[in-house]
Amino acid sequence: MNTQKWDTLIIGSGLAGLSCGLELAERGQRVHILEAAPYPGGRTSNWSDTGMEVESGFHKYIGFYQALPDLLRRAGIKLNTMLTWEKxxxxxxxxxxxxxxxxxxxxxxxxxxxxxxxGNSDILSAVDKASLMPFVAEGLRLLAEDPMELDTYSVAEFARKHGVKEGALDNILTPLTSGVLFLPPDRYSALVFFGLFAPGLPRFYKLQLGAFNGGMTDVMIAPIVAKLESLGSRVSLNSPVSALSVKEGRVTGVSLADGSTLDADHVVLATEVSAAKHLLQPAFDGEQWLRPLQALPxxxxxxxxxxxxxxxxxxxxxxxxxxxxxxxxxxxxxxxxxxxxxxxxxxxxxxxxxxxxxxxxxxxxxxxxxxxxxxxxxxxxxxxxxxxxxxxxxAVQPGSERLRPEQRTPVPGLSLAGDYTRQPMYATMEGAVLSGRKAAEAVLGRELD
Ligand SMILES: Cc1cc2nc3c(=O)[nH]c(=O)nc-3n(C[C@H](O)[C@H](O)[C@H](O)COP(=O)(O)OP(=O)(O)OC[C@H]3O[C@@H](n4cnc5c(N)ncnc54)[C@H](O)[C@@H]3O)c2cc1C
Known part of the structure; x- marks a missing residue:
């Protein structure tokens, strides 16, 4: 690892880090992305696991995403080649x-x-379907008027409060919580439930799911990395960051696990939430701004x-x-x-x-x-x-929303990116890309056009 100075160091090559990197590189910054794993992409990656090709888990691209397709277009990726549309x-x-x-x-x-x-009356009777109407109407109203109030309810609590029949809870709300972000309806925030699907309503005509035509590192991440490198930026794999360098209250660079250090004007911490907590804790423990993130489950x-x-x-x-x-x-x-x-x-x-x-x-x-x-x-x-x-x-459970941090921090030289940071698309690929864009705005000190 050489010791040259970069404009911005980004820790993590998931979609958040890559999105932030591309925004900055396109505006003339020299960006260096440091990735702990031997392959780029984080939770959107594929690799060989003792002889079997695996991925982080199956992903579906949702047709109403906007920030992700914009990033892909700028990296020269054609959506219809990368995806097979499922109807x-x-x-x-x-x-x-x-x-x-x-x-x-x-x-x-x-x-x-x-x-x-x-149809599908074996799955949901007419009565079950009708019972969902007030739940959906009230959920969308609260999402618009008081999202933090919606985040005090689990999907199951909110459904029962609005008269949803148990059949509808079991056969439609359970798949749409457990099957999407892993938690059952009694642990899944009503805010995340409505917040994820609501952006699709005005773009209903765009609603379809895309399956990847190949491993995500191969068909999505590698072309973004190539685009970054063509703009003079670097993505270093097998480069775990062990600590942030802090001088007189300003983040000035990072230390790597191999003992080397790198300096930069700005560091963007774009890891998953647990690694972010781990890197921030020693440098900023006890500081007011960090407490909500430390408490984020x-x-x-x-x-x-x-x-x-x-x-x-x-x-x-x-x-x-x-x-x-x-x-x-x-x-x-x-x-x-x-x-x-x-x-x-x-x-x-x-x-x-x-x-x-x-x-x-x-x-x-x-x-x-x-x-x-x-x-x-x-x-x-x-x-x-x-x-x-x-x-x-x-954890996409009730009460998490108020603990999610903004991308801009009060520490000079430090910004955060990652799906857990505050953006409207929660823990999704779209959310990760949006967070990277907001982190780039924090680095540049202005809104992107
Ligand atoms: C099984 C599964 C299914 C999913 N399904 C969907 C779906 O269908 N649709 C959808 O939109 N989203 C889905 N997601 C969510 C989506 O993958 C994530 O929200 C998104 O990829 C997160 O991106 P990120 O950049 O925030 O974090 P990550 O992708 O986790 O990237 C963080 C990176 O930081 C690196 N890192 C950590 N610590 C260090 C360190 N100390 N030094 C250097 N690097 C470090 C990590 O190795 C990693 O590469 C799914 C996720 C999973 C796991």
Whole structure:
């Protein structure tokens, strides 16, 4: 690692760090991104795990995102090449037979969208559907008028307060919480629930999901890194930062785990929430501005990824398994992992139950629950890996919102980026990109146009 001085050092090469880096590099800054892992992309990455290609967990791009597609366009990535668009998602109930198909692309698949919403009466009766109306209306009203009040409720509390039937809570609200950000409705903030879906309402026509056509590092992150390097910036892998350098109250650079130091006018801490706390604590412990972040609760995420002798499902699409430990899953052998006959990625819920469970027990539990969903997973599985992270997410539970920090800090030379920092799209790829953009504004001391 050489000792030259950079305009800005960014710690972390997830979408937050890369988004911040590209904003700054495009405005003439010399940026150096330091990444602890041997591959870039953080929670949007793929790598080889003892001979099996894995990813951080299956991701779906939501069609109404705005900041992420803008970043991708500037890196020369064509959305329609990077993604396969999915026009439906599926809910499977744990009785081994009931399934429902829901259209999510009103423009491209209008009939399925309408019939999914009004049909599927095995999943939701007419009474269940009607019971959701006041809940949705009141949630959207409170989101606009008093979001912090909405953050005092869990989805389950808010649903019961507004008369949602238990069938609707179990079969539609559970998939949309456990299957999206891992926590069940009684632990998932009503603010995050409505806040994530509300931006889609005015852009309803854009609603569709995209599956990645390849590992996320390969098809999304690598081209962004290449763009940054073409602008004179650098991304260093295997470069864990061990401490922030602070002189007379100003952050002046970083120390790396190999003992070297780097100086810069500005440092952007763009790690996941737990690593950010770890790096900030020794330098700023006890300072008023840091206390909310120190109190921000974190949560784990656990996925199991399986190679199969044949595809588990006839389509690659997001599928939800309420009433089981499989919050959501996706067949991927026609999209993200094409080199194998069958490939499925499953997000487990609640994650705390699995974070320390041995891999073999997780496999057994998942196979049992897959049986309940009418899926013969055990017979088809040829290999699997469990990917787990103890505390990379801030917990999307009631009360977290007021603890999320702004990107601008009171410390000269220091800004924060990352999905946990304050931006309107919570713990998503879009949220991470938005946070990077706001961190770049903090570095430059002005709004970006
Ligand atoms: C299983 C799963 C499914 C998901 N599904 C979706 C989805 O469908 N749609 C969606 O929009 N979002 C989804 N997400 C969320 C999305 O991936 C994240 O919100 C987003 O990628 C976070 O980006 P980030 O840059 O904030 O953090 P990260 O991607 O976590 O990046 C932080 C980086 O900092 C690095 N780092 C940490 N400490 C140090 C250090 N000391 N020195 C140097 N580097 C360090 C890390 O190695 C990492 O690369 C999912 C996430 C997971 C895990």
């Amino acid at each position: 439906t998602f599926e809910i499977r109930l744990p009785d081994g037979e009931t399934t429902g198909e829901y259209g999510i692309a009103p423009l491209k698949s209008p009939i399925k969208t309408v019939s999914g919403a009004f 974190t949560m784990p995420d656990v996925t199991i990824q399986l190679e199969l002798s044949e595809p588990l499902l006839p389509q690659d699409r997001a599928t939800f398994g309420p009433g089981t430990c499989i919050g959501s899953f996706s067949e991927q052998s026609r999209t993200t992992f094409r080199g194998v006959p069958g490939r499925v990625s499953m997000i487990l819920t609640p994650p705390e139950e699995f974070i320390e469970m041995p891999d073999e027990l997780i496999f057994e539990r998942v196979c049992e629950d897959a049986d309940k969903l009418g899926l013969g997973l055990r017979a088809a599985a040829t290999d699997y890996r469990v990917i787990r992270r103890p505390d990379h997410f801030y």
